[in-house]
Amino acid sequence: xxxxxxxxxxxxxxxxxxxxxxxxxxxxxxxxxxxxxxxxxxxxxxxxxxxxxxxxxxxxxxxxxxxxxxxxxxxxxxxxxxxxxxxxxxxxxxxxxxxxxxxxxxxxxxxxxxxxxxxxxxxxxxxxxxxxxxxxxxxxxxxxxxxxxxxxxxxxxxxxxxxxxxxxxxxxxxxxxxxxxxxxxxxxxxxxxxxxxxxxxxxxxxxxxxxxxxxxxxxxxxxxxxxxxxxxxxxxxxxxxxxxxxxxxxxxxxxxxxxxxxxxxxxxxxxxxxxxxxxxxxxxxxxxxxxxxxxxxxxxxxxxxxxxxxxxxxxxxxxxxxxxxxxxxxxxxxxxxxxxxxx
Numbered sequence: 001x002x003x004x005x006x007x008x009x010x011x012x013x014x015x016x017x018x019x020x021x022x023x024x025x026x027x028x029x030x031x032x033x034x035x036x037x038x039x040x041x042x043x044x045x046x047x048x049x050x051x052x053x054x055x056x057x058x059x060x061x062x063x064x065x066x067x068x069x070x071x072x073x074x075x076x077x078x079x080x081x082x083x084x085x086x087x088x089x090x091x092x093x094x095x096x097x098x099x100x101x102x103x104x105x106x107x108x109x110x111x112x113x114x115x116x117x118x119x120x121x122x123x124x125x126x127x128x129x130x131x132x133x134x135x136x137x138x139x140x141x142x143x144x145x146x147x148x149x150x151x152x153x154x155x156x157x158x159x160x161x162x163x164x165x166x167x168x169x170x171x172x173x174x175x176x177x178x179x180x181x182x183x184x185x186x187x188x189x190x191x192x193x194x195x196x197x198x199x200x201x202x203x204x205x206x207x208x209x210x211x212x213x214x215x216x217x218x219x220x221x222x223x224x225x226x227x228x229x230x231x232x233x234x235x236x237x238x239x240x241x242x243x244x245x246x247x248x249x250x251x252x253x254x255x256x257x258x259x260x261x262x263x264x265x266x267x268x269x270x271x272x273x274x275x276x277x278x279x280x281x282x283x284x285x286x287x288x289x290x291x292x293x294x295x296x297x298x299x300x301x302x303x304x305x306x307x308x309x310x311x312x313x314x315x316x317x318x319x320x321x322x323x324x325x326x327x328x329x330x331x332x333x334x335x336x337x338x339x340x341x342x343x
Contacts, residue, residue: 005083
């Protein structure tokens with residue numbers, strides 16, 4: 001029998017069940033927060049913080065990822081959940097929604113398991129954009145069924161790594177809030193790329209099958225004046241993995257030779273505005289570093305990019321390309337059971 005908890009006293013139910021239940025009882029059903037921050041005008045340190053509640057597992061975890069100098073940052077904190085999934089505290093990590101949709105306070109307290117301690121505040125610089133629900137199946141099995149919101153902001157505060165404290169002064173970045181099923185080990189390929197410009201944020205979430213057929217595209221240009229985001233109605237990409245010498249290289253199975261990413265992407269906005277973005281960058285978080293070297297290893301990762309648009313604007317961005325099997329980006333499959341056929 002389902003358990004009634006303090007959360008159920010709220011008028012916030014979305015299905016006729018108490019809060020511990022979700023629409024799909026699935027091991028990969030999660031509701032998660034994601035924060036990523038970087039300098040505005042040049043390559044530098046990148047800090048990443050996540051917080052996720054896995055309803056079927058009755059678990060909450062938080063990942064600290066990114067790069068400080070040449071050091072890769074990596075830690076996972078976890079705790080048991082028993083009706084307290086709205087308590088955004090896991091180990092040394094605390095996330096405080098100080099002002100919904102506007103201001104969020106992030107804390108990582110110093111401890112033996114905290115690779116980077118910090119006290120940082122996210123302040124929105126754009127309106128949030130709600131992406132439409134995205135779904136993908138392998139025959140009858142749910143591989144992906146999620147809703148997703150993203151928002152650009154500025155980050156301020158400080159962080160400490162190996163005893164050295166650094167200031168964060170108006171760094172750019174994005175925060176996400178997503179919920180639903182996402183089985184990473186069976187996702188062929190997706191791209192996520194928040195591009196930060198003075199004018200605002202250009203961002204997209206784009207999914208493809210192994211053969212390159214499009215599954216889903218949604219995103220927006222969110223103006224920095226806080227006005228209504230303008231939806232992305234089309235998206236093309238021509239990106240190449242690069243080795244340490246800046247030459248194009250195949251990812252093969254585990255991306256052993258990959259050190260960076262370069263190429264172009266093109267966004268078409270509602271109303272007809274087309275923006276071409278030239279980008280070049282390096283790893284901010286390589287996913288193979290946080291998983292074992294098996295067929296279930298996550299491919300790709302997050303790259304810190306320098307960008308220039310077709311109308312002359314410059315900025316910085318994070319490009320995520322990840323997945324398990326794609327004709328261009330992950331040509332050697334890791335695992336099996338990929339959509340649409342599940343074989």
